[in-house]
Amino acid sequence: MRGLKSLTTLAAGSALVLSGLVVSTGSATATTAIAQCQASFKSGHLPLVSAGKLTVASDINNGLYQPWFGANGNPSTGKGYESALAYAIAKDLGITSKNVKWTAEAFDSSFAPGSKNFDFDINEISVTADRAQVVDFSNSYYNVQQSIVALKTNAIVKHHSATDLKNYTYGDQIGTTGLDYINNHIKPTKQVHVYNTLDEAVAALTAGQVDAIVVDTPTGQYMAAAQIVNSKNKTIATQVGQFPTAGEHYGLLFEKGNTLVGCVNAAIADLTTKGTIKSLQSQYLGIYNKVPKLTPIQP
Amino acid sequence: MGRRAAVASSLSSAIIVGLIIWFFWRAPNGANVRHFFLDPHSFWINLTGDPSRSLYSILRCFETNVWMFMLCEALVLIFGLGLAWLRLSRTPILAPLRVASAIYTDVFRGIPIILVLFAVGYGVPGMQAGWISQRTPITYACATLVITYSAYVAEVYRAGMNSVPNGQVMAARSLGLSDVQTMRRVILPQAVRNVVPPLLNDFISLQKDTALVGTLGIVEANQAAHVFGAMEFNYTGYTVAALLFLALTIPMTRYTDHLIAKDRRRRLAGGTV
Numbered sequence: 001m002r003g004l005k006s007l008t009t010l011a012a013g014s015a016l017v018l019s020g021l022v023v024s025t026g027s028a029t030a031t032t033a034i035a036q037c038q039a040s041f042k043s044g045h046l047p048l049v050s051a052g053k054l055t056v057a058s059d060i061n062n063g064l065y066q067p068w069f070g071a072n073g074n075p076s077t078g079k080g081y082e083s084a085l086a087y088a089i090a091k092d093l094g095i096t097s098k099n100v101k102w103t104a105e106a107f108d109s110s111f112a113p114g115s116k117n118f119d120f121d122i123n124e125i126s127v128t129a130d131r132a133q134v135v136d137f138s139n140s141y142y143n144v145q146q147s148i149v150a151l152k153t154n155a156i157v158k159h160h161s162a163t164d165l166k167n168y169t170y171g172d173q174i175g176t177t178g179l180d181y182i183n184n185h186i187k188p189t190k191q192v193h194v195y196n197t198l199d200e201a202v203a204a205l206t207a208g209q210v211d212a213i214v215v216d217t218p219t220g221q222y223m224a225a226a227q228i229v230n231s232k233n234k235t236i237a238t239q240v241g242q243f244p245t246a247g248e249h250y251g252l253l254f255e256k257g258n259t260l261v262g263c264v265n266a267a268i269a270d271l272t273t274k275g276t277i278k279s280l281q282s283q284y285l286g287i288y289n290k291v292p293k294l295t296p297i298q299p
Numbered sequence: 300m301g302r303r304a305a306v307a308s309s310l311s312s313a314i315i316v317g318l319i320i321w322f323f324w325r326a327p328n329g330a331n332v333r334h335f336f337l338d339p340h341s342f343w344i345n346l347t348g349d350p351s352r353s354l355y356s357i358l359r360c361f362e363t364n365v366w367m368f369m370l371c372e373a374l375v376l377i378f379g380l381g382l383a384w385l386r387l388s389r390t391p392i393l394a395p396l397r398v399a400s401a402i403y404t405d406v407f408r409g410i411p412i413i414l415v416l417f418a419v420g421y422g423v424p425g426m427q428a429g430w431i432s433q434r435t436p437i438t439y440a441c442a443t444l445v446i447t448y449s450a451y452v453a454e455v456y457r458a459g460m461n462s463v464p465n466g467q468v469m470a471a472r473s474l475g476l477s478d479v480q481t482m483r484r485v486i487l488p489q490a491v492r493n494v495v496p497p498l499l500n501d502f503i504s505l506q507k508d509t510a511l512v513g514t515l516g517i518v519e520a521n522q523a524a525h526v527f528g529a530m531e532f533n534y535t536g537y538t539v540a541a542l543l544f545l546a547l548t549i550p551m552t553r554y555t556d557h558l559i560a561k562d563r564r565r566r567l568a569g570g571t572v
Contacts, residue, residue, distance in 0.1 A: 204436075209516070
């Protein structure tokens with residue numbers, strides 16, 4: 001259910017995505033930037049909470065889940081996309097893996113204003129304009145895509161061209177990026193059903209009151225693979241496909257004004273250039289990449 | 300004396316209203332609360348809607364509430380009467396129905412309407428029992444309102460029927476009217492006249508309860524306000540919805556009061572000492 005975290009009000013920060021693109025375009029610039037960061041770590045000038053160490057936070061006390069962390073929920077194994085990425089960033093900055101320290105930070109308190117006892121928090125946190133007012137975020141390390149979940153028996157499973165998609169009845173939870181995607185990108189001809197909770201939207205889907213719901217790919221994958229079952233515990237839903245990202249993304253979270261963001265962004269840019277991020281994504285997030293692509297619907 | 304009383308009462312009302320406004324205006328966090336519930340800009344957006352931001356016009360959504368309660372009230376008046384009639388019937392052959400009617404009223408007057416809404420709205424379509432499972436959410440919502448309110452209204456009718464003096468029934472029978480004729484021509488006309496005010500009361504209640512059907516995903520006035528609240532973190536939409544409901548329920552309440560007063564005058568007309 002970790003994916004639920006990205007169901008936040010209105011993905012914002014397309015500006016942040018753009019700035020990320022600027023950094024990653026010139027690989028020469030990225031290399032210089034990362035070299036400077038490595039030098040400043042060596043000379044002890046990198047602004048770290050605990051000198052010489054990278055303190056990384058995640059929601060350790062509430063459990064860490066695959067594929068973002070390793071099977072046993074221990075973040076320091078370097079297994080799972082987020083754990084592996086944290087170590088890759090550290091390595092890129094010249095910090096050895098034994099100097100990476102993990103600390104617990106609950107999801108809900110992570111984007112509360114105030115001082116932080118970590119360098120950054122890595123916990124599938126969607127970057128939103130509201131949150132960015134009180135904390136700082138790195139550039140994207142995972143672009144969230146919206147996906148369609150429907151019962152296996154529904155017509156949408158076979159017929160989902162850009163024009164077909166307009167003719168279905170959709171349901172979604174109030175205030176989510178999924179609902180926003182339906183209204184702004186699919187623009188269905190029939191009135192969208194708006195439910196107070198995601199459970200109610202799923203109940204309506206199961207009862208056949210709506211043809212499909214739109215949720216982010218990790219959430220949808222979980223729904224189809226485990227959550228939506230019949231009385232015999234057989235899964236009855238399927239993830240029809242996913243749309244290209246509309247700007248929603250996960251970012252590393254920093255205390256507001258923390259200047260370490262610059263070097264971490266340099267590391268992310270460097271790892272993107274080297275192909276490390278792509279290979280980590282295909283290694284750990286393969287199940288999400290396998291979800292079929294849906295034709296983009298022009299806004 | 301009358302003039303002094305009028306001056307005194309309007310003065311005291313003005314002072315009390317003034318104190319209440321002053322209290323809310325001077326509250327330490329009053330400005331924030333006013334912005335949260337009474338922001339003029341949000342007020343306007345909620346009335347007109349903004350499709351580019353997926354915001355609904357609460358005024359348009361309120362149409363759903365209006366036609367829902369009009370339709371439901373008509374059905375409730377019919378079903379409620381049927382239930383009350385069954386319950387008061389004396390024919391031995393109708394005994395099982397009499398019991399069924401009593402159980403029905405007990406059960407549906409006793410369950411919170413939102414629970415019936417869940418059971419009907421997600422249960423009936425979930426059964427996949429053909430036609431009955433393939434209706435729209437709004438149909439299930441109406442069914443729920445009719446099911447619940449018929450139970451209330453049946454009791455109102457029954458009280459009305461019981462209020463007709465037994466002598467009326469005996470007189471009707473002695474004129475040779477059948478059971479059905481007695482009910483139709485003698486009891487019902489008097490019973491219904493007696494219970495018009497409580498029936499209107501239930502109607503007002505029904506109007507307000509259409510705000511619950513958003514639970515089934517229907518975007519009526521209250522759910523539209525909820526959408527705005529979730530997107531903009533501002534609850535002015537609820538104020539808009541409340542005002543729209545008041546615009547209908549207040550005239551209805553006044554009319555009910557007027558009927559009660561008229562009925563009272565009519566009853567007392569012959570009997571003043």
